Amino acid sequence: MTITLMDALMGAVGLVAVGAAVAVVSTQHLVRAGLWLVVALGAIAVEFLLLRAEFVAWVQVLIYLGAVVVLLLFAVMLTRAPIGRSADLDRPIAPAIFVGAGTGLGLAALFLRAFGDERAVAPPTGSAQRVGETIFSDWVLPFEVLSVLLLAALVGAIVLSKKDRI
């Protein structure tokens, strides 16, 4: 039962991620929810780095922290959200806490049972080269389908936000 430095770091970063996620779903300030989301996603990016998935970590920083959060904050602004506290952000707590805690703790129990005492040696670094080789040797078709999906989403978003009736 030795706790290595890696484990301690991963536990600490995981605590930061979970704490920030709790803040995202419980804060009464819309803008602060977006900023807490930055903390949570950034902590997950650090966790990716600790698991040696370099490329994925930087993509996470670029796309999630860079694009998705900015998009969400734009939506907060465009829907004219108040800067201060909003009173009506939440629905009744009972079903949400029941289902949420059930899912989270159930999954945690499942993982504890399945991987509780598993150890892994440090994995190979997930550099851009390795990830690219895997994509373009084994997963070319999903990659291409995904590019079509992105195009469809692009067109869909433009059509949806046009001013006049379609």
Next chain:
Amino acid sequence: MIRPIIPLLTAALLFGIGVYGVLRRRNAVLVLMSVELMLNAVNLIFVTRDAIRQQMTGQVFTLFVIVIAAAEVGVGLALVLRLFRLRQNINVDEVPLA
């Protein structure tokens, strides 16, 4: 040596928090944020599984999930803005479904 159970537990809790947020929040933008948390939990599981198995496939799928999340957020926010233009608020429990 690493213990994969630590990131796996983190991911499980993050997923539960995301589910809680989707059910608890009324504002559509906050619901989308909770969905992002759930997607990230799944990504963390993928990458951890890679570390256990010493392979790359999970990271490839993590990238795919990130791309899909970006597309989802783009279309989702377009829908939210459309809803706001129609009804002047974006509370998901006031959307008429019929």
